[in-house]
Amino acid sequence: MNALAARRRHPAAIFLLLLLGLILTGGAYAALAPKPAIAAEASAGQVKEGQELFKTNCATCHGANALGTNVGPNLAGVGAAAVDFQMGTGRMPMAEPGVQAPRGKEVQFSEEQIAAIGAFVASLAPGPAVPAEEYTTGAGGDPGKGGEIFRTNCSMCHNSAGAGGALTRGKYAPKLTGVEGKHIYEALLTGPQSMPVFNDDNISPESKNDLIAYLKAMEAEGNPGGMALGSLGPVPEGLVAWVFGLGVLVGAAYWLGQKGA
Amino acid sequence: MSTNAYDRPAEALRSGDKPVTAPPSAGAKKLGGVAGWVDDRLGPAKGVNYLMKKVFPDHWSFMLGEIAMYSMIVCLLTGVFLTFWFIPSAGHTTYDGSYVPLQGVGMSEAYASSLKISFDIKGGLLIRQMHHWAALMFIVALSAHMLRVFFTGAFRRPRELNWVIGCILSMLALVEGFAGYSLPDDLLSGTGLRAAEGFMQSAPIIGSYLAYMVFDGPFPGEAIIPRLYGVHVLLLPAILVGLFTAHIVMVAVQKHTQYPGPGRTNSNVVGFPVMPVYAAKAGGFFFIVFGFIAVLSALVQINAIWVYGPYDTSAVTAGAQPDWYMGFADGALRLLPGWLEFHAFGYTLSLNVAIGALMLIPIMYGIMAAYPFIEAWVTGDKREHHLLDRPRNQPTRTALGVAALTFYGVLMFAAANDIMAIKLHMSINDITYFFRTAAFVLPVIAFWATRRVCLSLQRADRNKVLHGRETGRIVRTADGQFFEAHEPLDPYTRWKLVGFEGQQPLELTSGVDAHGVAAPSNGKWRTRLSRFYFQDVVQPVTPAELEAAHHDGHATEHLEAGETTKALH
Numbered sequence: 135m136n137a138l139a140a141r142r143r144h145p146a147a148i149f150l151l152l153l154l155g156l157i158l159t160g161g162a163y164a165a166l167a168p169k170p171a172i173a174a175e176a177s178a179g180q181v182k183e184g185q186e187l188f189k190t191n192c193a194t195c196h197g198a199n200a201l202g203t204n205v206g207p208n209l210a211g212v213g214a215a216a217v218d219f220q221m222g223t224g225r226m227p228m229a230e231p232g233v234q235a236p237r238g239k240e241v242q243f244s245e246e247q248i249a250a251i252g253a254f255v256a257s258l259a260p261g262p263a264v265p266a267e268e269y270t271t272g273a274g275g276d277p278g279k280g281g282e283i284f285r286t287n288c289s290m291c292h293n294s295a296g297a298g299g300a301l302t303r304g305k306y307a308p309k310l311t312g313v314e315g316k317h318i319y320e321a322l323l324t325g326p327q328s329m330p331v332f333n334d335d336n337i338s339p340e341s342k343n344d345l346i347a348y349l350k351a352m353e354a355e356g357n358p359g360g361m362a363l364g365s366l367g368p369v370p371e372g373l374v375a376w377v378f379g380l381g382v383l384v385g386a387a388y389w390l391g392q393k394g395a
Numbered sequence: 396m397s398t399n400a401y402d403r404p405a406e407a408l409r410s411g412d413k414p415v416t417a418p419p420s421a422g423a424k425k426l427g428g429v430a431g432w433v434d435d436r437l438g439p440a441k442g443v444n445y446l447m448k449k450v451f452p453d454h455w456s457f458m459l460g461e462i463a464m465y466s467m468i469v470c471l472l473t474g475v476f477l478t479f480w481f482i483p484s485a486g487h488t489t490y491d492g493s494y495v496p497l498q499g500v501g502m503s504e505a506y507a508s509s510l511k512i513s514f515d516i517k518g519g520l521l522i523r524q525m526h527h528w529a530a531l532m533f534i535v536a537l538s539a540h541m542l543r544v545f546f547t548g549a550f551r552r553p554r555e556l557n558w559v560i561g562c563i564l565s566m567l568a569l570v571e572g573f574a575g576y577s578l579p580d581d582l583l584s585g586t587g588l589r590a591a592e593g594f595m596q597s598a599p600i601i602g603s604y605l606a607y608m609v610f611d612g613p614f615p616g617e618a619i620i621p622r623l624y625g626v627h628v629l630l631l632p633a634i635l636v637g638l639f640t641a642h643i644v645m646v647a648v649q650k651h652t653q654y655p656g657p658g659r660t661n662s663n664v665v666g667f668p669v670m671p672v673y674a675a676k677a678g679g680f681f682f683i684v685f686g687f688i689a690v691l692s693a694l695v696q697i698n699a700i701w702v703y704g705p706y707d708t709s710a711v712t713a714g715a716q717p718d719w720y721m722g723f724a725d726g727a728l729r730l731l732p733g734w735l736e737f738h739a740f741g742y743t744l745s746l747n748v749a750i751g752a753l754m755l756i757p758i759m760y761g762i763m764a765a766y767p768f769i770e771a772w773v774t775g776d777k778r779e780h781h782l783l784d785r786p787r788n789q790p791t792r793t794a795l796g797v798a799a800l801t802f803y804g805v806l807m808f809a810a811a812n813d814i815m816a817i818k819l820h821m822s823i824n825d826i827t828y829f830f831r832t833a834a835f836v837l838p839v840i841a842f843w844a845t846r847r848v849c850l851s852l853q854r855a856d857r858n859k860v861l862h863g864r865e866t867g868r869i870v871r872t873a874d875g876q877f878f879e880a881h882e883p884l885d886p887y888t889r890w891k892l893v894g895f896e897g898q899q900p901l902e903l904t905s906g907v908d909a910h911g912v913a914a915p916s917n918g919k920w921r922t923r924l925s926r927f928y929f930q931d932v933v934q935p936v937t938p939a940e941l942e943a944a945h946h947d948g949h950a951t952e953h954l955e956a957g958e959t960t961k962a963l964h
């Protein structure tokens with residue numbers, strides 16, 4: 135004990151102490167830091183099933199080994215999150231070639247099938263996994279903070295009402311109303327098409343949850359002012375004023391003119 | 396314009412007429428009563444009496460100006476309500492009102508108070524929406540009113556000055572609206588102000604000083620919202636109301652114009668006297684406009700500031716457009732190519748911005764205000780006009796108007812290029828290229844097509860007067876020929892078709908009149924322009940021509956009968 139006490143003043147002690155502290159906080163962070171848990175470890179059977187499904191439904195465009203052809207991109211490394219997003223929103227399998235795969239009207243595969251294909255694609259190379267539910271529902275999130283994140287990072291493409299906006303050459307950022315929280319999270323993780331990737335270092339999982347909370351709160355508030363005209367702002371408002379407003383009032387003027395003294 | 400034998404040839408038909416006066420209406424009898432009552436209280440109130448006996452013609456297009464006036468009144472009334480709660484300050488605060496998605500967000504007091512008006516003041520949202528819808532309707536109706544005045548030639552002497560006042564009113568209305576939608580300090584209005592700052596900076600040399608002066612320092616600063624507030628609630632409303640009063644008084648003094656028709660001449664007005672008929676109608680119409688704006692505001696959301704969020708210099712939103720009346724300037728900016736920016740002597744000349752932002756509006760309104768004088772000069776027509784033109788009888792003016800309107804329309808729609816791209820699933824680049832071409836090509840096509848249409852309509856009118864109305868009845872003559880029976884027009888219908896003035900291009904004069912006395916020369920340019928105005932002009936049917944047509948009417952009909960027979964076989 136004495137020896138230890140004696141060495142307390144050793145110049146290296148402070149250094150060691152610092153090192154210890156760093157290791158401890160680092161370890162604690164690694165253990166406690168929020169990170170999207172991988173929903174379930176994929177079994178070999180699931181990967182096999184996914185590969186079969188992939189061959190029949192996706193290989194024409196993405197190639198038998200998902201390494202891409204000249205009509206569809208390489209999927210190695212896009213992760214199960216990308217598959218879940220693309221298939222879960224009905225974008226894939228893509229119906230017809232175009233500048234951008236549009237959101238599909240209906241999802242053509244069951245959740246198990248999508249998970250299987252996801253497992254297969256994830257087995258090719260590591261990529262973002264399907265996020266755990268903890269941060270994808272917006273529950274407990276702060277919509278005010280989410281709104282600030284939204285206006286600095288998203289509204290330039292998606293419009294501040296999430297009504298969507300035009301990008302170059304026929305590409306567009308779609309509207310965000312009615313999109314499931316999980317798909318919002320996955321869109322952020324995978325950055326589909328012209329959308330940038332917002333990984334968990336960029337926007338932390340809590341902030342993503344705030345974002346989702348904001349989008350959901352906006353939907354819940356609805357439009358207190360009445361019909362929203364597609365939330366597209368002054369253009370439809372001007373159209374209404376000219377066509378409907380002037381139409382009705384000129385009609386009224388005409389009617390009054392017809393009434394004699 | 397050199398005058399024809401008769402200015403309005405058809406007038407000779409009625410040379411024996413007694414001067415026509417408006418038939419006394421049921422209300423006209425009461426007029427004495429009401430005017431008399433007022434007269435008794437106010438003494439010899441000549442002015443009031445005069446105003447009450449004023450006669451207003453009845454036509455729906457004369458009510459467009461009234462729609463504008465009533466919408467402006469709605470703006471004034473609702474605006475006063477808004478001032479009770481609106482705080483014109485950029486001071487920082489944290490929102491704690493009832494709109495959940497913005498709770499805890501830092502924002503300006505202006506924005507917070509606008510949110511408060513929208514969500515926490517009873518009826519506040521309705522009033523805010525009424526204020527904004529009325530603003531849109533004000534400028535819509537005012538523009539439609541201007542178009543009516545233009546296309547019917549109501550701006551001609553003696554009303555040129557009132558046309559100029561109208562132009563100023565219209566321009567100030569745009570500025571008033573812009574100042575208004577910049578007040579709530581939401582993301583959209585902040586983006587608009589940021590753009591306005593850029594416009595000021597694009598002024599050569601003085602640009603950055605100008606912007607510093609207006610914003611009292613770097614953008615956004617604390618000064619702009621209080622300043623705009625003063626302009627929006629005090630300065631411009633005062634000027635607008637003043638000019639508008641002058642406008643109305645001039646209409647009353649100069650009397651209303653009217654459309655040509657039987658009994659309507661350059662020196663009378665046919666219609667109802669102000670008291671009581673017209674006043675009752677106008678009062679009723681005010682409530683219709685007010686009620687309509689209220690219903691519209693109750694049903695349709697406008698300027699959802701809570702969706703845009705507070706202004707923050709680092710944020711932007713897709714689909715950022717100004718209100719429609721600023722659309723044409725925004726569209727011009729979207730169409731101007733970037734290579735119009737030049738650098739010389741250490742200065743930047745941003746013509747890509749300045750043309751659309753600083754030059755367009757003054758040039759546009761300058762041309763508009765000058766048009767009556769330009770037209771009078773070109774046509775040499777300096778006489779007073781109280782009868783309106785049917786647009787077809789002034790093919791060149793109508794065509795010029797449609798061309799200008801087309802140009803304006805292209806710019807305005809170009810401001811919505813992004814909305815069109817998402818709604819029509821087209822490429823924004825293609826749309827922009829299309830509009831760039833259209834801005835040059837479409838006005839020319841519109842001019843040409845409108846003029847042709849006007850001239851054809853005039854010729855069709857002539858035919859109708861000379862040969863009567865086609866009845867669609869095929870008559871077989873005793874000797875087996877077929878022809879379509881034409882019925883002569885009744886005099887009322889005919890009057891509308893012939894009661895306009897004949898026109899002739901100015902001749903190039905030598906500068907000396909017939910007696911060898913010096914007279915002002917028309918000059919080469921003026922003669923050329925005049926020829927451009929009147930080159931293919933269609934003259935009204937003269938009584939002599941009508942007479943002739945009736946005499947050999949058979950011959951013409953036989954000619955047509957021949958064609959019909961062919962067609963039938």
Ligand code: HEM
Binds near residue numbers: 467471477509531578
């Ligand atoms: C005569 C024509 C006028 C026009 C065209 C006009 C137009 C506008 C517009 C477009 C806005 C933005 C409204 C919004 O929040 O959606 C606005 C805001 C406002 N206006 Fe006017 N306005 C007029 C007259 C007035 C007058 C006379 C007053 C006051 C006496 C007034 C007071 C205000 C105030 C306080 C606001 C901000 C309130 C808010 O946004 O919540 N306005 N105006």
